[in-house]
Amino acid sequence: MSEKSKDKLPRLLRGMKDILPQDQSQWDHLRQKVKAFATSYGFSRIDTPVLEQTSLFVRSVGKGTDIVEKEMFSFVDQGNEQVTLRPEATASIARAFIEHGFVNQPKPVKLFWMGPLFRHDRPQAGRQRQFWQFDFESLGEAHPVVDAELILVAYTIVRELGLEPVVQINSIGDAQDRERYKKALVEYFRPRRNQLSDEIKKRLQRNPLRVLDAKEEEVRILVQDAPQIVDFLSEEANKHFVKVLEHLDELDIPYVLNPRLVRGLDYYNRTVFEIWPTGDDTGQLALGGGGRYDGLVESLGGQPTPAAGFAIGIERLLMKMREANVPIPQPETPRIFIAQLGEASRKKCLKLFEDLRRAGVSAVHSLAKDGIKQQMEIANRIKVKYTMILGQKEMIDGTVLLRDMDNGIQETISFEKVIPEVQKRLERSVLKANRTNVPYA
Ligand code: HAM
Numbered sequence: 001m002s003e004k005s006k007d008k009l010p011r012l013l014r015g016m017k018d019i020l021p022q023d024q025s026q027w028d029h030l031r032q033k034v035k036a037f038a039t040s041y042g043f044s045r046i047d048t049p050v051l052e053q054t055s056l057f058v059r060s061v062g063k064g065t066d067i068v069e070k071e072m073f074s075f076v077d078q079g080n081e082q083v084t085l086r087p088e089a090t091a092s093i094a095r096a097f098i099e100h101g102f103v104n105q106p107k108p109v110k111l112f113w114m115g116p117l118f119r120h121d122r123p124q125a126g127r128q129r130q131f132w133q134f135d136f137e138s139l140g141e142a143h144p145v146v147d148a149e150l151i152l153v154a155y156t157i158v159r160e161l162g163l164e165p166v167v168q169i170n171s172i173g174d175a176q177d178r179e180r181y182k183k184a185l186v187e188y189f190r191p192r193r194n195q196l197s198d199e200i201k202k203r204l205q206r207n208p209l210r211v212l213d214a215k216e217e218e219v220r221i222l223v224q225d226a227p228q229i230v231d232f233l234s235e236e237a238n239k240h241f242v243k244v245l246e247h248l249d250e251l252d253i254p255y256v257l258n259p260r261l262v263r264g265l266d267y268y269n270r271t272v273f274e275i276w277p278t279g280d281d282t283g284q285l286a287l288g289g290g291g292r293y294d295g296l297v298e299s300l301g302g303q304p305t306p307a308a309g310f311a312i313g314i315e316r317l318l319m320k321m322r323e324a325n326v327p328i329p330q331p332e333t334p335r336i337f338i339a340q341l342g343e344a345s346r347k348k349c350l351k352l353f354e355d356l357r358r359a360g361v362s363a364v365h366s367l368a369k370d371g372i373k374q375q376m377e378i379a380n381r382i383k384v385k386y387t388m389i390l391g392q393k394e395m396i397d398g399t400v401l402l403r404d405m406d407n408g409i410q411e412t413i414s415f416e417k418v419i420p421e422v423q424k425r426l427e428r429s430v431l432k433a434n435r436t437n438v439p440y441a
């Protein structure tokens with residue numbers, strides 16, 4: 001094939017990743033743990049479609065945000081509908097809350113969600129165009145104890161998965177507080193405009209709060225002396241924030257008051273927080289984030305429903321767990337290989353393979369291969385404990401050879417006894433392994 005035609009071959013899209021077989025056990029481990037956490041904290045699972053009306057995200061995440069402005073995978077479908085691959089889950093959960101009448105259920109309605117999301121971000125380590133999140137939402141209660149419970153859940157999950165998270169927290173008040181604050185911020189930057197890039201000037205005009213979490217060093221320096229939103233909170237918002245912090249103190253959850261934390265989605269009010277990995281002091285690769293969004297459900301046509309939630313990025317979490325050498329269970333290697341020689345033996349072996357599976361033993365084989373040597377090489381490579389060998393002689397005798405791959409000892413076992421014998425030996429070797437291995441916590 002010419003180089004030119006190779007260029008045209010379909011390839012993985014930029015920013016997308018395959019999750020390969022060798023990584024599946026880590027993913028399964030994490031997903032199972034998170035599901036167990038959700039159940040133990042009383043959150044019920046909800047799944048929503050990958051595709052939603054574009055207007056859902058424009059109304060909720062907000063027109064002027066990076067996600068809506070630059071990052072959505074949107075297209076017009078065959079029915080001429082403007083649709084978008086979901087860039088986040090909260091909006092979809094709020095939509096489902098309204099459409100399925102959750103408002104009539106006892107409050108708070110505690111929902112848990114897990115799935116892939118799509119953002120046309122600039123790909124780099126920890127930043128993909130398809131990535132996974134798990135997401136916890138608590139809808140129906142305005143009390144600060146809800147915010148604290150969510151922070152407790154986010155913090156504990158990350159911690160019990162083996163990392164040392166840092167909770168960054170701020171309050172962005174209510175809409176009127178933010179309006180007053182935005183004016184003060186614009187006022188502060190006015191005499192300093194010549195020190196700002198065009199991009200930051202644009203932000204200051206369209207979404208001044210986003211200037212606070214700008215990554216550029218010169219802006220970060222200016223932001224240090226800028227007015228802080230906590231000084232603009234109404235008495236109510238301030239009380240709410242203090243109560244959240246008191247709960248965190250009571251729970252012994254360490255947090256950093258971060259006046260620059262504003263989050264990149266428009267639906268938040270009052271408490272906002274992020275979970276940063278230890279050692280990250282910019283939040284560029286935050287593990288997760290969330291906050292209160294009391295106006296979202298109503299803005300999507302539902303009844304006024306105070307709510308709060310958070311989401312954690314699974315790829316980032318796994319990346320940090322690997323970096324920190326957190327023990328993650330390795331895939332279970334198959335324990336028995338079936339090797340055969342000759343056509344009749346091949347037939348018998350496919351049958352034995354199925355009989356073993358029915359008896360709860362998952363074996364591996366290379367039944368399409370002819371040479372015994374080749375098959376034994378494969379058995380060695382995948383490091384099975386036993387190989388069952390069925391050659392021409394065994395076929396005539398109605399027996400198999402069971403070879404212990406650790407010491408090379410071979411036993412002859414009759415066809416009738418082979419399944420229970422294999423079961424027995426494998427159980428024994430598992431018991432032995434469990435005695436010598438430190439169990440995974
Ligand atoms: P978010 O801060 O946009 O919040 O995303 C939460 C987490 O998703 C991030 O901290 C990060 O771990 C992960 N994440 C975001 N973008 C990417 C990406 N391009 N590649 C890899 N990981 C990524 C939300 O999505 C809100 N819906 C959270 C929320 C729930 N607020 C209230 N309820």
